[in-house]
Amino acid sequence: MFESAELGHQVEKKEYEKEEPKLRSALLAAQMQVLERAEFPVILLSGGVDGGGKGEVVNLLLDWMDPRHIQVHAMGAPSDEELSRPPMWRFWRALPPKGKTGVFFGSWYTAPIVDRVYGRTRGAELTRALGEISRFERMLVDEGALVVKFWMHLSKKAQKKRFRELEKDPRTAWRVTKQDWNNQEHYDKFREISERALRDTSTAEAPWNVVEATDRRYRNLTVGRTILEAIGKRLERKRATPVRAAPPPPPPIDSRNVLRDLDLTQSLTDEQYAKRLPKQQGRINGLSRLKKFRDKHACVLVFEGNDAAGKGGTIRRVTSALDARRYSVVPIAAPTEEERAQPYLWRFWRHIPRAGRFTIFDRSWYGRVLVERVEGFAAEPDWIRAYREIVDFEEALVRAGVVVVKFWLAISSHEQLTRFRLREKTPFKRFKITEEDWRNREKWGEYERAVCDMVDRTSTDVAPWHLIEANDKRWARVKVAECLAEAIEKAL
Amino acid sequence: MFESAELGHQVEKKEYEKEEPKLRSALLAAQMQVLERAEFPVILLSGGVDGGGKGEVVNLLLDWMDPRHIQVHAMGAPSDEELSRPPMWRFWRALPPKGKTGVFFGSWYTAPIVDRVYGRTRGAELTRALGEISRFERMLVDEGALVVKFWMHLSKKAQKKRFRELEKDPRTAWRVTKQDWNNQEHYDKFREISERALRDTSTAEAPWNVVEATDRRYRNLTVGRTILEAIGKRLERKRATPVRAAPPPPPPIDSRNVLRDLDLTQSLTDEQYAKRLPKQQGRINGLSRLKKFRDKHACVLVFEGNDAAGKGGTIRRVTSALDARRYSVVPIAAPTEEERAQPYLWRFWRHIPRAGRFTIFDRSWYGRVLVERVEGFAAEPDWIRAYREIVDFEEALVRAGVVVVKFWLAISSHEQLTRFRLREKTPFKRFKITEEDWRNREKWGEYERAVCDMVDRTSTDVAPWHLIEANDKRWARVKVAECLAEAIEKAL
Numbered sequence: 001m002f003e004s005a006e007l008g009h010q011v012e013k014k015e016y017e018k019e020e021p022k023l024r025s026a027l028l029a030a031q032m033q034v035l036e037r038a039e040f041p042v043i044l045l046s047g048g049v050d051g052g053g054k055g056e057v058v059n060l061l062l063d064w065m066d067p068r069h070i071q072v073h074a075m076g077a078p079s080d081e082e083l084s085r086p087p088m089w090r091f092w093r094a095l096p097p098k099g100k101t102g103v104f105f106g107s108w109y110t111a112p113i114v115d116r117v118y119g120r121t122r123g124a125e126l127t128r129a130l131g132e133i134s135r136f137e138r139m140l141v142d143e144g145a146l147v148v149k150f151w152m153h154l155s156k157k158a159q160k161k162r163f164r165e166l167e168k169d170p171r172t173a174w175r176v177t178k179q180d181w182n183n184q185e186h187y188d189k190f191r192e193i194s195e196r197a198l199r200d201t202s203t204a205e206a207p208w209n210v211v212e213a214t215d216r217r218y219r220n221l222t223v224g225r226t227i228l229e230a231i232g233k234r235l236e237r238k239r240a241t242p243v244r245a246a247p248p249p250p251p252p253i254d255s256r257n258v259l260r261d262l263d264l265t266q267s268l269t270d271e272q273y274a275k276r277l278p279k280q281q282g283r284i285n286g287l288s289r290l291k292k293f294r295d296k297h298a299c300v301l302v303f304e305g306n307d308a309a310g311k312g313g314t315i316r317r318v319t320s321a322l323d324a325r326r327y328s329v330v331p332i333a334a335p336t337e338e339e340r341a342q343p344y345l346w347r348f349w350r351h352i353p354r355a356g357r358f359t360i361f362d363r364s365w366y367g368r369v370l371v372e373r374v375e376g377f378a379a380e381p382d383w384i385r386a387y388r389e390i391v392d393f394e395e396a397l398v399r400a401g402v403v404v405v406k407f408w409l410a411i412s413s414h415e416q417l418t419r420f421r422l423r424e425k426t427p428f429k430r431f432k433i434t435e436e437d438w439r440n441r442e443k444w445g446e447y448e449r450a451v452c453d454m455v456d457r458t459s460t461d462v463a464p465w466h467l468i469e470a471n472d473k474r475w476a477r478v479k480v481a482e483c484l485a486e487a488i489e490k491a492l
Numbered sequence: 493m494f495e496s497a498e499l500g501h502q503v504e505k506k507e508y509e510k511e512e513p514k515l516r517s518a519l520l521a522a523q524m525q526v527l528e529r530a531e532f533p534v535i536l537l538s539g540g541v542d543g544g545g546k547g548e549v550v551n552l553l554l555d556w557m558d559p560r561h562i563q564v565h566a567m568g569a570p571s572d573e574e575l576s577r578p579p580m581w582r583f584w585r586a587l588p589p590k591g592k593t594g595v596f597f598g599s600w601y602t603a604p605i606v607d608r609v610y611g612r613t614r615g616a617e618l619t620r621a622l623g624e625i626s627r628f629e630r631m632l633v634d635e636g637a638l639v640v641k642f643w644m645h646l647s648k649k650a651q652k653k654r655f656r657e658l659e660k661d662p663r664t665a666w667r668v669t670k671q672d673w674n675n676q677e678h679y680d681k682f683r684e685i686s687e688r689a690l691r692d693t694s695t696a697e698a699p700w701n702v703v704e705a706t707d708r709r710y711r712n713l714t715v716g717r718t719i720l721e722a723i724g725k726r727l728e729r730k731r732a733t734p735v736r737a738a739p740p741p742p743p744p745i746d747s748r749n750v751l752r753d754l755d756l757t758q759s760l761t762d763e764q765y766a767k768r769l770p771k772q773q774g775r776i777n778g779l780s781r782l783k784k785f786r787d788k789h790a791c792v793l794v795f796e797g798n799d800a801a802g803k804g805g806t807i808r809r810v811t812s813a814l815d816a817r818r819y820s821v822v823p824i825a826a827p828t829e830e831e832r833a834q835p836y837l838w839r840f841w842r843h844i845p846r847a848g849r850f851t852i853f854d855r856s857w858y859g860r861v862l863v864e865r866v867e868g869f870a871a872e873p874d875w876i877r878a879y880r881e882i883v884d885f886e887e888a889l890v891r892a893g894v895v896v897v898k899f900w901l902a903i904s905s906h907e908q909l910t911r912f913r914l915r916e917k918t919p920f921k922r923f924k925i926t927e928e929d930w931r932n933r934e935k936w937g938e939y940e941r942a943v944c945d946m947v948d949r950t951s952t953d954v955a956p957w958h959l960i961e962a963n964d965k966r967w968a969r970v971k972v973a974e975c976l977a978e979a980i981e982k983a984l
Contacts, residue, residue: 058816066804067811067821068854074817080572103816174781289666312558319559324550324595325566329559337829362560 001195001202005153005212009222016217023224024064030231031065031101038099038341040144042231046105049190050180051162052152052213054105057223061103064224071096075106084354085298086400087111088136092349097341098144108133109197116193117186126193130200132392139389141205142382143343146234148227149206151198152213156187162214245384248453257452258467264412267472277474280481281321287488288322294356297401297491301360301484304370305409306447307437308419309470310477314409315360317477318484327358332367344368344386345393352397365390369454374446387457394463403491404463405484408451409470413444493687493694497645497704501714508709515716516556522723523557523593530591530833532636534723538597541682542672543654544644544705546597549715553595556716563588567598576846577790578892579603580628584841589833590636600625601689608685609678618685622692624884631881633697634874635835638726640719641698643690644705648679654706737876740945749944750959756904759964769966772973773813779980780814786848789893789983793852793976796862797901798939799929800911801962802969806901807852809969810976819850824859836860836878837885844889857882861946866938879949886955895983896955897976900943901962905936 011019034042044061046054058072073094082090088108096102112129115121121129140147154162163180166172183190202208209226213219251257268276287293301318303311319327330351339347345365353359368386372378378386394404411419420441423433440447459465466483470476503511526534536553538546550564565586574582580600588594604621607613613621632639646654655672658664675682694700701718705711743749760768779785793810795803811819822843831839837857845851860878864870870878886896903911912933915925932939951957958975962968 055816059812062816063808063812067808068804068823071820072816076817105817312560316555316559320551320555324547324554324564325597328563331560 005210006155009212009218010215011217027064035099041096042101043147044103045107045149048152049154051159052154070101072103086396117190134201137206147206148230149208151210154213158214245381262469264469264471266469266475268474273474276478283485284321298353299358299403302364302406306411309409309411310473314477329360332363370450373450398462405487407466409468411470415471497702498647501704501710502707503709519556527591533588534593535639536595537599537641540644541646543651544646562593564595609682626693629698639698640722641700643702646705650706737873754961756961756963758961758967760966765966768970775977776813790845791850791895794856794898798903801901801903802965806969821852824855862942865942890954897979898957901960903962907963
């Protein structure tokens with residue numbers, strides 16, 4: 001992949017001086033259009049070999065374009081807040097909103113490549129990481145983002161020469177560190193691994209642009225023109241290339257499904273409840289205080305369920321087992337303006353707990369494949385691709401030690417009606433029942449199908465769905481507490 | 493202040509069991525009203541002596557009320573992201589939005605009190621810190637927040653007894669640490685300093701509630717009722733008590749002022765500019781790379797000025813002196829929804845850089861005393877109190893090592909007209925000139941007065957205004973670079 005970038009490409013000074021002003025005003029104009037339309041973010045990755053000028057190029061772009069609308073992220077060593085969360089968290093929190101440009105140097109590629117070069121990981125781990133990255137970038141593009149990736153390349157000889165030049169000039173000598181010379185010794189290994197990484201992640205939607213960095217003028221013009229062209233093409237479209245997505249298979253031809261198979265008559269007496277709930281709460285509390293949990297794990301709970309299935313009350317039985325310092329509850333309502341300017345999963349990533357903590361989602365990212373699907377708020381290709389994105393998301397959490405526990409609280413249609421009517425009669429609960437609840441109820445069948453598809457597509461080994469029979473509240477609460485305790489125990 | 497909290501207050505079990513259910517449903521109803529109106533946040537502080545049950549009380553509130561709308565912040569040791577910013581940053585980032593409740597235990601009082609008890613600070617430093625806190629809380633209340641502060645009190649004897657009880661029970665023994673017994677030895681000192689802190693910060697708008705914590709039932713009911721009453725009273729008002737604010741004095745009776753006294757004819761030749769600008773840029777770059785700056789300081793730049801005064805171009809001359817990894821530019825436009833749900837200064841606090849970094853504000857918090865004042869977007873008491881809040885804000889930054897450098901770019905009315913016309917004629921710059929610019933121009937006199945008042949009230953020793961003659965762009969850019977370099981040098 002690097003052959004074309006070792007040919008000795010050059011641009012004459014005279015040509016550069018003629019082309020550069022034209023390019024920069026065109027880039028500035030393009031940037032303004034992106035800003036005004038505010039329909040998609042531009043995500044630029046600047047990677048490559050040391051001395052290739054990853055940083056110089058970024059400084060150049062900031063000089064050419066309007067730096068007020070470019071956010072630069074030099075991803076050096078992670079902070080402790082970042083270290084105590086899944087590795088991708090720091091990139092999610094840095095994503096630019098629609099209309100803005102985010103430049104990453106030191107991106108999600110750095111750790112997988114460097115770890116492999118220095119033998120800290122095996123090839124299989126690299127493969128997995130690259131697959132994850134490809135799907136992450138695809139998600140970005142599907143969500144509308146323009147992703148442009150640059151790899152500044154220098155041959156081994158050219159790199160050595162560049163280091164020597166930089167060292168000679170007192171103004172730039174600080175840029176060459178011992179680590180750089182160290183890496184130069186590993187040049188061949190680095191080249192091999194990078195080649196592999198670029199190959200695996202040069203996708204149709206987010207290809208790599210390998211740029212020969214020996215001649216600065218050639219490098220600068222190439223980078224500038226590539227960005228200009230990419231923005232121009234993206235602006236021509238109303239949205240990203242439509243996703244080709246096959247819908248879930250039709251429902252089973254008999255009337256059985258995972259929800260109807262639940263035995264909703266299961267219940268507990270007051271006495272059983274009074275005995276069993278505190279026992280489970282004590283178990284959860286004990287687990288939450290274990291050193292191993294506090295240091296290496298965190299817990300994400302997802303509560304979904306039919307309207308009036310008792311999510312709120314169940315959540316309170318969980319929180320009362322926990323120390324207030326250790327959890328937060330995130331009720332999912334309509335996204336805020338800042339959230340709407342980001343990819344769909346961004347608003348959930350921002351609440352991912354650090355080690356030792358719990359985040360309890362009252363409704364969740366599954367809204368996309370439930371209410372947004374049924375009500376038509378999300379286009380079909382968008383909710384269909386969400387299944388896969390959600391599985392990736394949860395897997396990334398679990399791999400980082402987060403225990404993901406998902407509950408569907410199921411009640412019968414009849415039970416729901418009883419509860420709705422009760423709510424309407426109780427002055428204190430009346431605020432809990434709205435016109436919308438009655439409308440949703442009319443779509444019972446559609447919701448049922450969406451739930452079954454969701455379970456089929458997102459109940460994984462690492463993050464299974466727990467279907468909770470919730471006609472009897474006591475039964476539901478105790479079962480939730482049991483499942484939670486078991487899930488944490490299993491992870492430890 | 494603690495006398496009434498050492499009387500041995502008690503509530504009988506029977507009475508508690510009668511009162512508690514009534515109290516909790518009333519609290520829940522009050523919380524729902526706060527949430528629905530979404531006009532103000534509720535900020536609860538739970539402080540007090542060890543063993544007084546600061547944490548128990550919070551758990552109780554979460555049990556009584558809807559935990560989905562309460563954010564709990566146990567402010568333990570700061571993270572490294574927090575440590576590398578001014579101390580108040582971590583509290584600002586944790587403030588609840590309108591409609592929600594934020595509970596702090598371990599609040600902005602902890603460090604000042606503990607540092608003084610252990611002799612790490614002197615009395616004068618405590619006085620200063622308490623004054624700062626009072627003004628911070630006053631600002632919260634002026635911005636609409638309901639602030640309720642609890643101090644759980646135990647006498648020395650009662651504390652000892654509580655520790656012994658907790659230690660005896662294996663389920664609670666972990667809660668008593670060596671540090672707690674250590675603190676108990678310092679009980680008298682701790683009591684003295686806390687008394688002082690409570691006295692100084694029991695203001696009309698945010699008084700302390702000292703609660704005797706010996707009897708849990710008494711403590712719980714007292715806390716619950718106090719919150720209920722405070723919310724009830726706050727809900728009765730449309731907004732916080734109006735601020736009594738005296739307007740700035742009328743303009744001077746002759747026609748002189750700091751803007752008109754500027755000599756706008758000052759200029760540089762192309763040659764001078766080509767020589768002097770790079771020199772200053774090099775100086776800034778060098779300063780930004782000094783170890784001392786990177787470890788202990790950060791830099792906040794504020795750019796304000798007449799429309800078309802050349803803020804954008806000047807900012808670019810500053811940024812091109814800096815490494816892209818070290819700065820971000822924050823253009824201030826209309827606040828987002830999340831920002832509108834917070835106190836005015838919140839949207840600026842969130843961009844305060846960590847050590848070694850620069851944040852450049854293109855327009856700033858001064859909008860409140862400029863455009864918001866002149867256009868009537870802010871009520872008079874609100875923009876008048878902003879002067880003092882801004883001075884406090886900048887002083888907090890400077891005390892934490894942040895270099896605050898503020899520029900007003902001044903052009904003459906005539907020069908502005910020339911530039912507006914030029915912009916209209918240049919296709920590429922047309923987007924920079926709007927109807928609004930022309931409207932603002934008609935209010936030249938009012939803006940001039942607002943700028944002079946701003947300079948008079950917010951140009952402080954620690955963060956002075958630099959008035960930049962900007963009719964000649966070259967002159968302005970070089971002068972800005974010089975002022976910036978000097979300000980950083982002075983701070984180091």
